[in-house]
Amino acid sequence: MLSIIVALTREKERYFMKFIRWILGKIIISLDLVTRSTPVKRDIATQEEINAISKQFSLYQFNACPFCVKVRRYLHHKALYIELRDAKNNLEHKQTLIEEGGRHKVPCLRIEQKNSQVTWLYESNDIIAYLDEQLRSV
Ligand SMILES: N[C@@H](CCC(=O)N[C@@H](CS)C(=O)NCC(=O)O)C(=O)O
Numbered sequence: 001m002l003s004i005i006v007a008l009t010r011e012k013e014r015y016f017m018k019f020i021r022w023i024l025g026k027i028i029i030s031l032d033l034v035t036r037s038t039p040v041k042r043d044i045a046t047q048e049e050i051n052a053i054s055k056q057f058s059l060y061q062f063n064a065c066p067f068c069v070k071v072r073r074y075l076h077h078k079a080l081y082i083e084l085r086d087a088k089n090n091l092e093h094k095q096t097l098i099e100e101g102g103r104h105k106v107p108c109l110r111i112e113q114k115n116s117q118v119t120w121l122y123e124s125n126d127i128i129a130y131l132d133e134q135l136r137s138v
Contacts, residue, residue, distance in 0.1 A: 025064025032069045039079040049138055051081055058083040059127075060097045060108040067124040068107045074128050078135065085110075 042050070059075070059082050061068035075082055085093040087106050098104045101120035109121040109130065121127055 021064075028064050028066055028069055032073060036073065037077050039077060042079065046138060047079065050079070050135070053134060053138070054080055054082050056112045056114075057131075058085050058110045060085045060087040060093060060101065060110060061106045062086070062088045065106055070124050071107045071127055074131070078131070080131060080135075082109075 059068075059071060061071070061084055063086065072084070074080075085097075087093045087097045087104070087108075094104065097106075097108060097120075100118065101108050101110070101122070103122065105122055107122075107124050107127055109127045111119045111121060111130075113119070121130055
């Protein structure tokens, strides 16, 4: 009897925590949307060059992950149009991240070099520093 009560209590706690995470996720996404800065403006040729470079990248991320929001805000501000891949709900992207990236951790930047070699970059700060470096070379 006691073990049934303990199991039910744990189940309730699990749903409660899931609910709290859902609420926090919605708050994070809403705050992100209402506090976004204006993207930088570039001349057309430079922006096109950056768009072409951006095609070699894709960002594996979760919608409500604060570290992913940080990187997405950076992309938005720098007008970097990088494909976003949902590694939580899209099972194919999740599997690819685990198998090829090595961990189910986000954000993770997939970088495809000109010679088709692929590297995976984890850590939001490292991703931002790497992209900043790429922008400096344009
Ligand atoms: N220090 C990392 C933290 C990233 C992180 O903790 N991401 C969470 C989602 S919000 C995650 O992927 N957790 C799964 C795991 O660590 O296995 C960063 O700045 O990118």
